[in-house]
Amino acid sequence: MLFSLQVKGYKSIIAGFKVLTKVLPVPKPTLFTGPGSSLELCVSMAHMDTKKVLIVTDKVLVEIGLLKPLLAKLDSLNVAYVIYDGILPDPTNVQVDAGLSILERHRCDAVLAFGGGSSMDAAKLISARATNKKTVEQLQGVLKVRKACLPLYVIPTTAGTGSEVSVGAVVSDPNTHKKSLVIDPKLVPKMAALDGALMTGLPPMITAATGMDALTHAIESYVSVLASEETDGYALAATRLIMENLPKAVEQGDDVDVRQAMAMGSFYAGLSMTKASLGYVHAISHSFGAKYRTPHGIGNALVLPHVLDYSKPAVAERLAKLAEVSGLDVANKSDSDAAQLFIDRIREMLESFGLSTTLDLLKREDIPELAKAALKEAHYNYPVPLYMDQRTCEGVIGKMLVG
Numbered sequence: 001m002l003f004s005l006q007v008k009g010y011k012s013i014i015a016g017f018k019v020l021t022k023v024l025p026v027p028k029p030t031l032f033t034g035p036g037s038s039l040e041l042c043v044s045m046a047h048m049d050t051k052k053v054l055i056v057t058d059k060v061l062v063e064i065g066l067l068k069p070l071l072a073k074l075d076s077l078n079v080a081y082v083i084y085d086g087i088l089p090d091p092t093n094v095q096v097d098a099g100l101s102i103l104e105r106h107r108c109d110a111v112l113a114f115g116g117g118s119s120m121d122a123a124k125l126i127s128a129r130a131t132n133k134k135t136v137e138q139l140q141g142v143l144k145v146r147k148a149c150l151p152l153y154v155i156p157t158t159a160g161t162g163s164e165v166s167v168g169a170v171v172s173d174p175n176t177h178k179k180s181l182v183i184d185p186k187l188v189p190k191m192a193a194l195d196g197a198l199m200t201g202l203p204p205m206i207t208a209a210t211g212m213d214a215l216t217h218a219i220e221s222y223v224s225v226l227a228s229e230e231t232d233g234y235a236l237a238a239t240r241l242i243m244e245n246l247p248k249a250v251e252q253g254d255d256v257d258v259r260q261a262m263a264m265g266s267f268y269a270g271l272s273m274t275k276a277s278l279g280y281v282h283a284i285s286h287s288f289g290a291k292y293r294t295p296h297g298i299g300n301a302l303v304l305p306h307v308l309d310y311s312k313p314a315v316a317e318r319l320a321k322l323a324e325v326s327g328l329d330v331a332n333k334s335d336s337d338a339a340q341l342f343i344d345r346i347r348e349m350l351e352s353f354g355l356s357t358t359l360d361l362l363k364r365e366d367i368p369e370l371a372k373a374a375l376k377e378a379h380y381n382y383p384v385p386l387y388m389d390q391r392t393c394e395g396v397i398g399k400m401l402v403g
């Protein structure tokens, strides 16, 4: 009885989000796609009269020389640049502040993210801080970015996060590792380049984990109660592309066409997620990230089949549609059977990638605290199709124990 009253409250929060997403315009970045498109983006940055750009990236990408063609292009266009390569996985406010002080010292007039979700999220916050007199803490929450950000350009080098199109940026507390969200349409980049040629060197495990993150965005937004005709189109396109191409990208990483298809799939999933949001997979995965430092994509991959098992009775028809666009044989099958085919296919893919559906570090005594954190995040933010109470969530997480 108490839980059903609570669910009424959670649903009214989501109803508020529904109104907000209808009245609040969400911009889309100008998009460049295809091998070499990252260099086209540089040309457009020059058209925008960019004088000096802060490039936000990580040391690995600098060391392997992935930036070199881009830097040569900027030189040829007389666009000056400064490189900040201090971004680590799960970027912190300390990293954002360090990037901002370089930007201010060199009087940069634009920010270019070159990397995965961490570099893009940090670049979003650097460009927001550059024009708003607010700390990262003061930007946390919804619609706290008052002024337009410094022009932000992004070149993702992984296909997963969707940050190139999303209204959000995630920042971690350096001490507690707790993640916080900054959500504002002003964080959507001005331009993005989806250049599959930059992704051919990505190792198989990172390809698999980031690809599973993108797939989770597509699935969670498709079964969301905020899903619409528009988001359905993007989520189905993303699922089709990712289910077909992710196994190939893991197996044959140097295939540019496959990498390009994954980049597009991740982008479409990001578009769907931006309006229809996420669900319990992300909430539980975030609680693992905070407690055990489980990387985001690996956390989502391990949680995804368990949450789908739980949600299936409420969303069998939707999962059956995802099975169909994934090329599975759904002819003459009930929605429930087709949905099960889809969940089974995900488990098969995870096994072939060497990704587990259990978590070595997970301890039984930690489960109540993990469930509490996940439910707090989910129930105040995500339009989930079937609510869980504390005991149910503990049961779902319990299935991820080893043995």
Ligand SMILES: [Fe+2]
Pocket (backbone or CB within 6 Å): 161, 213, 217, 282, 296, 300
């Ligand atoms: Fe994600």
